[in-house]
Amino acid sequence: MTVIRLTRMGRKKRPFYRIAVTDSRKRRDGGWIELIGHYNPMNEEKTLVVDNERLDYWLSVGAKMSDRVKKITGR
Numbered sequence: 001m002t003v004i005r006l007t008r009m010g011r012k013k014r015p016f017y018r019i020a021v022t023d024s025r026k027r028r029d030g031g032w033i034e035l036i037g038h039y040n041p042m043n044e045e046k047t048l049v050v051d052n053e054r055l056d057y058w059l060s061v062g063a064k065m066s067d068r069v070k071k072i073t074g075r
Helices: 052-060 067-073
Strands: 002-011 014-023 034-040 047-050
Touching: 002 052, 002 067, 034 052, 047 067
Parallel strands: none
Antiparallel strands: 002 014, 014 034, 034 047
16 A cells, blocks of 8 residues: 655764655665655754645545554645
């Protein structure tokens, strides 16, 4: 199944996440199909950038969002 989830980037104790479309059988930071945004929880305003057009496309073809991605995107 295709899933939309976070992949962790950044350094120790300074996480930075990319929002990636990937196969659910892959590891968290394994290969991905497409990157559709990023999330930085370490800023005061918690920066979130998402390509909504691509997010809607992947949801329309049957991809599922992880619980954390649902929460931060508000969908």
